[in-house]
Each structure stands twice: as C-alpha cells, then as structure tokens.
Amino acid sequence: MNNSVRNFIEQKTLTDKVCVVVGVGKSGLAAARLLTVVGARVRIVDRNEAVTEDKLGELAGKVELITGPHKKEHFSDADLVVFSPGVPVPKLADVLEGLPTERIVSELEFASWFIEAPILAITGTNGKTTTTTLVSQILEDAGRKVFTGGNIGTPLCQHVLDNEAVDVVILEVSSFQLQNCMTFKPHVGVFLNFAPDHLDYHADMDEYLDAKLMLFQRMTGEDTALLHDSLRNTLKDRGFTNAHIEWFGPEDRFEIPYLPGEHNRSNAEAAWQAAKQFGVTEAQAAETIRNFKPLAHRIEPVGEKNGVLYVDDSKATTLDSVVAAVRTYDRPIRLLMGGVWKGGDVEAFAQEVKDRVVHVGLFGGSRDILEAPLSQVFPVSWDETLEDAVNRLAEAAVEGDVILLSPATASFDQYDSYVHRGNDFKQAVEALS
Numbered sequence: 001m002n003n004s005v006r007n008f009i010e011q012k013t014l015t016d017k018v019c020v021v022v023g024v025g026k027s028g029l030a031a032a033r034l035l036t037v038v039g040a041r042v043r044i045v046d047r048n049e050a051v052t053e054d055k056l057g058e059l060a061g062k063v064e065l066i067t068g069p070h071k072k073e074h075f076s077d078a079d080l081v082v083f084s085p086g087v088p089v090p091k092l093a094d095v096l097e098g099l100p101t102e103r104i105v106s107e108l109e110f111a112s113w114f115i116e117a118p119i120l121a122i123t124g125t126n127g128k129t130t131t132t133t134l135v136s137q138i139l140e141d142a143g144r145k146v147f148t149g150g151n152i153g154t155p156l157c158q159h160v161l162d163n164e165a166v167d168v169v170i171l172e173v174s175s176f177q178l179q180n181c182m183t184f185k186p187h188v189g190v191f192l193n194f195a196p197d198h199l200d201y202h203a204d205m206d207e208y209l210d211a212k213l214m215l216f217q218r219m220t221g222e223d224t225a226l227l228h229d230s231l232r233n234t235l236k237d238r239g240f241t242n243a244h245i246e247w248f249g250p251e252d253r254f255e256i257p258y259l260p261g262e263h264n265r266s267n268a269e270a271a272w273q274a275a276k277q278f279g280v281t282e283a284q285a286a287e288t289i290r291n292f293k294p295l296a297h298r299i300e301p302v303g304e305k306n307g308v309l310y311v312d313d314s315k316a317t318t319l320d321s322v323v324a325a326v327r328t329y330d331r332p333i334r335l336l337m338g339g340v341w342k343g344g345d346v347e348a349f350a351q352e353v354k355d356r357v358v359h360v361g362l363f364g365g366s367r368d369i370l371e372a373p374l375s376q377v378f379p380v381s382w383d384e385t386l387e388d389a390v391n392r393l394a395e396a397a398v399e400g401d402v403i404l405l406s407p408a409t410a411s412f413d414q415y416d417s418y419v420h421r422g423n424d425f426k427q428a429v430e431a432l433s
Helices: 003-010 028-036 055-060 089-096 107-113 128-141 156-164 205-216 231-236 262-278 281-293 318-325 348-355 367-375 386-396 418-431
Strands: 018-022 041-046 064-067 080-083 105-106 120-122 146-150 167-170 188-191 224-228 244-248 299-303 310-311 333-337 357-363 380-383 402-405
Touching: 003 028, 018 028, 028 041, 028 055, 028 080, 028 107, 028 156, 028 224, 041 055, 041 299, 080 107, 105 107, 107 156, 120 205, 120 262, 128 146, 128 167, 128 262, 128 281, 146 156, 156 167, 188 205, 188 262, 224 262, 231 244, 244 262, 262 281, 262 318, 299 418, 310 418, 318 333, 318 348, 333 386, 348 367, 357 367, 357 386, 367 380, 380 386, 386 402, 386 418, 402 418
Parallel strands: 018 041, 018 080, 041 064, 080 105, 120 167, 120 188, 146 167, 188 224, 224 244, 310 402, 333 357, 333 402, 357 380
Antiparallel strands: 299 310
16 A cells, blocks of 8 residues: 555544445445545445445445435535545535535545645546547656546546556546545646536536636646636636646647547647656657547547448537537538537537538437527438437438537437447448448
8 A cells, every 4th residue: 555545544534434435336436445445434325226235346244335315314424425426416415414515525536635646637528538548648658657547447546546656647537526626636737628518417607617627726836737728718817726827729740640620639739738747758749649549439430331431429428529520520511419418509509510510410319409409500300219310311421421420418318328329320330231
C-alpha cells in the first residue's frame, strides 16, 4: 500500500467510521473495498432491489447491503457518504438532509486523497475519451508510466487498491464526478468544450458549468489549466482558478490522418499541450498523433457499400457532438438520431447542419422532441428500431452519401449502452446486401 493509505490506517482516520457508498457499479464497489482497507464500517445502498450479495464479490459478508428506495435512516449516522458517478446527488437532498457537505463526496474525490503521482485531468462535453486516450498514448510512447482511468476504464479507487507506482495519473472526469469534489487538484487540467448536456441530471446550464469548473478550483500557480478558445467569453470574470492559464484551439501543427475534423485538431492540440507539461517533445507527440486510430463508436468508419460510407458515432449523445461529426465529412449526410433526450436546442442544431444533412432518420425514443423541428428543415422519417432506420436510409442513399449514426441522445431506451447501440448499427450495416 502507498504512504497515504498507510497514514490513514495508522492515524485511524476512518477506523470504525460509518461510511455509506451509493451504487454498486465498478466505482462504488472499488470505493467500498478501499474503505474496508482503511478500517471503515461500510454500508452499500442501491435503488435496484434485484441486487444481491453475489454482486459484492469479495465484500459479501463484510459490508452491509441495503437495496430499494433510499431513506434518510440509511444516511443519518454516516461519517462519510461516497457517491458513484451518475447518481444524482441533488435529487437526494431530502435523505441527505442534516449531513455536512464535507461528508458527501464523489468516488473521484475520495480516491484522490490517496494519489501521490501528479494528476492530468480532462473534462468537457465532447471529446474527453479520445483526448484522454491520445494523451495517455503520447506519454506512454515517450517512456512515461501512466495510469489512465476515472470516467473510462478503471475507477480511481481501484488504481489506489492496485498500488502500482506511475509517473502520471491521467483521468477523464465528468461533471457527475466533479460535482462533489472539494480537495481534488490536478497538476494539469484540460477543459475541451462546453455545450448543453446532462440537463436531465443538472438543474440548468449554470449548475453544469459550475460542476465542470470544480476541476480547477484547488489548482495553484504551479499548476496549468488548458482551456479551449471557445470558452473565453463563458469563463471571463469568473475567477474560477489560481492556475496558470493557457488557451488552445484547432491547429494544423500535426498530421492527423485517422482523426478527421476540426474538433479532432483541437483534441490533438490539447493532448500535445498537456503532454508537454511532462517533458514530452513535439516530435514525440507528432509521431503518436500521426499513428493514432479513432476509438470505437466515435466517428468510426465501419464500411462502404455501393459508394455509400457508413459511420458509427454512437458515442455522440449531444447535439454539439453531432455537429462536429457532420462537419467531419464534405459529403451529403443521411443522419440517424434517436434515444433518450438529454437537452439542447434542436432548431439551432438544424440550422447548423442544414448545408450537409439531406435526410434525418429517427429511431426509438425522443421522436416527440426531434421530429417537428427537424422536419421544418429536412426530410424526416421514423422507425421503431435502428435496424429498420438503417435499411430505410440505405434504400434512399446514392453513391457519395454518408449514413451517419450520431444519435444526440443516451441509449437507454433500447440499449444497455452506446457500445451496444453502435454494435447493433454495425450488424445492421453488415446485413445490408
């Protein structure tokens, strides 16, 4: 175990303290395991009544498990409450009433108490995973040992438990994770962009932005905040950080054959600017960027049939990310959209893409939100399933078109995840004659 964990144990900081973990996903279970290591009495609560002790694995019999609706008595004796990402903390205000705010933390905040390596953290509405993965690859190729996780892959608590020494901890961080952070402080923080998203979770755009800016709140003049040029007006006069601020935007600095689009030129620039804070040279970054392939379900070409290109951008869950995907291609686009709505201005979106989109094929949920405003600008069709929508657009497409799955929504109306949705799209394309 590292020195920070050892100090917690030796000083009995959480020994025999009642610590409640909300959620039994990967992050929640990792937090529960770390809490048991430092001597806490752990209670896990989850709304899903179908969760059983089997889900707890090695924690079964060592922690208390409560399922079903959250109640005040589940939290009233808590010395610490640790929330998994995505659990809507503001919506649990009634059951948390009376608890000091410093006792309510995210898994990211809790794990950060034990991190000894410098942290490079990346947030933004779109492009987080691509940029996080790219900067991680740049640093690895330059000989740095890194841990990459947070909102992708491995939870930060699990990294603490694994006790593997690294040169840099690289984290993708979401507004959900940041909203209940108080001491979390990266050495380098990156803010890629900001657009309407998660308005089914956050009260409004101001709350969403405040959550994002928690990333920079504890940074000092020895730290670096990298901010996209598009944020200048949004952030002016906010006084949100004491870090040294640098701005970035889309540059033609690098050859990026596999990551098309202006947004990816911004992502590559952000990755380089972040990596150079750890001694990487521009030549080293250029080599990695030149060879970096797009991640699955992020503007990923999946095949071309009869001169029609099919592209999987299932990860696009906001209108802003769809705009970026549409602008990637200088070809007529037949756009597939639909799912669980997360917010945004559909009429403004339509105006932004009307020069390239020639048909919108809706599927699944949000028809009531999308169909009327989009049909004022484009031919619009609707099908119950993605497969039927793919078949309809394929029949209408002509040589040179792009059929782009870029849904602007969450996937949970019909799918387990955006990955499930993207794979279904790939299967539908494969089945086309």
